[in-house]
Amino acid sequence: MSLSTPLIWVLLPIVVAVVCVFLSKQQALSFILAAATAFGLALLAAFFPEDLTLSIGPLNLAFEEGLMVLGRQITLVYEIFPFIAFIFGMTGLWLLTSSIPGVPTTFRPVSLVITASLTAALSVQPFLYAALLIMTAVLASIPILNTDKKESFRGIFRYLSFMTLAMPFVLIAGWLLTGVVSLPPESPLVGQTIVLLGLGFALWLAVFPFHSWVTMISEHNHPTVVSFLLFILPTTVLVFGLNFFDRYAFLRTSEEIFTVIRLIGTVMIVFGGIWTAVQDELKRAFGFSTLVENGFSLLALGLSAEGGLSWMLMLFPARALGYWLWGYTLAQFENHCGSLEMDALQGYGRKFPFLSTGLILAQLSVAGLPILASFPVKIALLSQAFSIGQGLGVWSFIGSFGLFMFSIRLLLKLTTPNDQDSIDLPRTRLTPEKRSEYVPIVLMVLVLLIIGMFPDSVLSGITDVLSAFSQLQ
Amino acid sequence: MEAFSIPAFVLIVMASMMILIFRDWRLTAIALAVQYLGAFVLVSLSWPLGMAVVKLIVGWMATAAVAFSWQATDARNQPSTDTSITDSTSSLIFRGAAGLLIVLLNFALTPSLQTNVFPQVDLVIIQGGVMIMGMALMQLGINSDPYLVIISLLSFLLGFEIIHAALEVSTLLTGLFVLVNLGLALVGAYFISKLGEGESQIES
Numbered sequence: 001m002s003l004s005t006p007l008i009w010v011l012l013p014i015v016v017a018v019v020c021v022f023l024s025k026q027q028a029l030s031f032i033l034a035a036a037t038a039f040g041l042a043l044l045a046a047f048f049p050e051d052l053t054l055s056i057g058p059l060n061l062a063f064e065e066g067l068m069v070l071g072r073q074i075t076l077v078y079e080i081f082p083f084i085a086f087i088f089g090m091t092g093l094w095l096l097t098s099s100i101p102g103v104p105t106t107f108r109p110v111s112l113v114i115t116a117s118l119t120a121a122l123s124v125q126p127f128l129y130a131a132l133l134i135m136t137a138v139l140a141s142i143p144i145l146n147t148d149k150k151e152s153f154r155g156i157f158r159y160l161s162f163m164t165l166a167m168p169f170v171l172i173a174g175w176l177l178t179g180v181v182s183l184p185p186e187s188p189l190v191g192q193t194i195v196l197l198g199l200g201f202a203l204w205l206a207v208f209p210f211h212s213w214v215t216m217i218s219e220h221n222h223p224t225v226v227s228f229l230l231f232i233l234p235t236t237v238l239v240f241g242l243n244f245f246d247r248y249a250f251l252r253t254s255e256e257i258f259t260v261i262r263l264i265g266t267v268m269i270v271f272g273g274i275w276t277a278v279q280d281e282l283k284r285a286f287g288f289s290t291l292v293e294n295g296f297s298l299l300a301l302g303l304s305a306e307g308g309l310s311w312m313l314m315l316f317p318a319r320a321l322g323y324w325l326w327g328y329t330l331a332q333f334e335n336h337c338g339s340l341e342m343d344a345l346q347g348y349g350r351k352f353p354f355l356s357t358g359l360i361l362a363q364l365s366v367a368g369l370p371i372l373a374s375f376p377v378k379i380a381l382l383s384q385a386f387s388i389g390q391g392l393g394v395w396s397f398i399g400s401f402g403l404f405m406f407s408i409r410l411l412l413k414l415t416t417p418n419d420q421d422s423i424d425l426p427r428t429r430l431t432p433e434k435r436s437e438y439v440p441i442v443l444m445v446l447v448l449l450i451i452g453m454f455p456d457s458v459l460s461g462i463t464d465v466l467s468a469f470s471q472l473q
Numbered sequence: 474m475e476a477f478s479i480p481a482f483v484l485i486v487m488a489s490m491m492i493l494i495f496r497d498w499r500l501t502a503i504a505l506a507v508q509y510l511g512a513f514v515l516v517s518l519s520w521p522l523g524m525a526v527v528k529l530i531v532g533w534m535a536t537a538a539v540a541f542s543w544q545a546t547d548a549r550n551q552p553s554t555d556t557s558i559t560d561s562t563s564s565l566i567f568r569g570a571a572g573l574l575i576v577l578l579n580f581a582l583t584p585s586l587q588t589n590v591f592p593q594v595d596l597v598i599i600q601g602g603v604m605i606m607g608m609a610l611m612q613l614g615i616n617s618d619p620y621l622v623i624i625s626l627l628s629f630l631l632g633f634e635i636i637h638a639a640l641e642v643s644t645l646l647t648g649l650f651v652l653v654n655l656g657l658a659l660v661g662a663y664f665i666s667k668l669g670e671g672e673s674q675i676e677s
Binding site: 069070071072124129132133135136139140142143147148150153154156157160161164165167168171172175176188189192 | 589590613617619622626629630633636637640641643644645646647648649650652653656657659660663664667668
């Protein structure tokens with residue numbers, strides 16, 4: 001059997017995940033193995049030679065792009081490697097936080113399996129079969145969700161149900177699309193097919209009104225797990241969705257479709273933003289803010305004629321790092337304080353200055369505060385939305401302002417001293433935060449600042465992914 | 474196999490109605506197994522028998538996984554009492570009426586679905602698939618019990634697979650569907666066992 005790229009980025013992580021399961025008692029070893037695999041595969045994808053030949057000393061390893069599985073091809077083309085490097089790199093980053101107390105022991109193997117399944121989804125031919133591989137990733141994610149409490153079951157079942165319902169919609173729509181390309185645009189079947197496809201993606205991306213599972217999952221699960229899932233699933237689904245626009249000219253050239261996508265994106269931004277602003281529970285607020293982010297991705301997709309696809313892709317790294325910091329600080333807060341209700345955190349800004357700063361900056365970075373990572377892309381998106389239509393721009397701005405409002409409310413709460421502080425503070429040490437807790441926060445805030453100040457040099461690399469979609473460049 | 478297609482469809486209607494109406498886990502599991510048998514006959518109209526039988530075997534495996542884990546949980550929590558999920562006459566009538574509505578809708582809508590969307594697919598295949606999907610969606614909408622939710626999701630997938638089998642023959646696709654079906658069944662078994670653990674802890 002010759003070496004092929006799917007063997008490296010699909011099969012190898014699954015094998016490592018199985019080994020990690022057997023090493024679950026040896027935490028340190030499984031941690032090193034999982035994180036090293038994820039980062040190693042990310043680096044390999046980032047620096048893989050274009051001719052797919054690896055030279056290690058006298059040894060020349062020639063790789064093939066395709067692997068035959070049950071009569072069909074799984075092809076991991078060189079052009080998609082920047083995205084593969086990105087998702088494996090981010091998986092590695094999340095794996096670094098897998099030793100935080102409360103993170104399920106299954107997180108290490110499961111996160112590798114999810115990333116491998118989603119990589120397979122981007123490489124399977126015919127591309128429609130990806131729907132089943134995305135479903136496999138969803139099924140793999142269940143063991144990392146909290147099944148100890150009965151209240152959390154409803155959210156997980158809704159997540160499972162919506163994801164299961166999405167798959168047939170996408171498969172049937174994909175099958176119909178091959179037939180409708182030859183029909184005139186006014187044929188009712190064309191519209192029906194687009195509606196079916198849209199429904200599938202709406203279920204996958206938790207578009208309003210299919211969003212309820214996001215906040216239910218977010219409320220009852222560990223922030224590290226939730227932030228990872230809510231980053232990796234929508235991101236890969238969006239990249240997979242580009243296949244449809246790349247292959248079908250009538251989708252790519254239809255102004256109505258892009259208008260509808262822009263509108264749906266704006267509705268999600270407004271809806272998610274307003275709900276985020278009024279939340280009192282930090283984990284629920286995170287759930288709602290991910291809806292805003294999915295809305296921004298859809299808005300960017302809707303603006304593809306104006307260069308929106310590059311913005312959509314450039315948002316991914318900035319968002320992923322913001323989510324990571326947000327999830328990390330929430331997890332640490334939960335470990336220290338128990339509750340993540342806003343009232344319970346009154347005065348904690350004094351007690352946990354690094355954690356509080358990290359949390360607020362993570363939120364503001366995702367929201368798009370100037371000099372932080374998401375700002376350059378979001379300002380470009382909002383400006384373009386304004387130029388397309390003032391209503392679109394104003395509503396998008398109002399929606400994105402929701403997360404700012406929430407951050408300001410949280411900041412006020414964290415910095416307002418409570419009665420207990422005046423008694424406790426003189427007797428306790430300056431901060432109970434450990435160095436191992438705040439060093440990652442400081443480093444990530446620095447990274448967010450660097451991205452915010454030099455967006456082109458850091459974020460533009462991922463736009464190379466567009467070369468995998470020849471019609472969309 | 475064509476001679477068996479109408480009996481298979483009747484079997485599907487009866488089995489899916491039983492899953493929707495009754496709450497006894499044994500009855501539901503048997504009905505699901507029968508539903509897979511009916512689906513196997515309909516799939517074999519478009520696929521070679523060797524490939525179609527995969528759906529039957531996987532379906533029965535999934536049914537066994539979910540049913541036996543429910544039985545184990547049930548036995549752990551209620552060793553000497555009635556094992557059926559609590560139910561009332563009015564809810565039985567409601568679910569029966571909802572099921573009849575789906576049967577009527579199925580007969581009303583599927584001919585136009587065949588004419589406009591799937592002209593090359595037998596009407597009985599479309600009717601069988603849509604029937605199972607409709608009943609499964611109704612079931613999903615009206616309850617949140619882990620056992621029934623997983624059975625509904627398995628049924629919904631089965632309905633879709635019947636129709637999709639008539640559109641495309643692919644070994645990889647069959648393999649992926651096997652993965653998803655068994656994955657769903659395992660997830661169901663996992664939830665049911667977790668539910669049992671929780672209830673046991675509460676009781677003790």
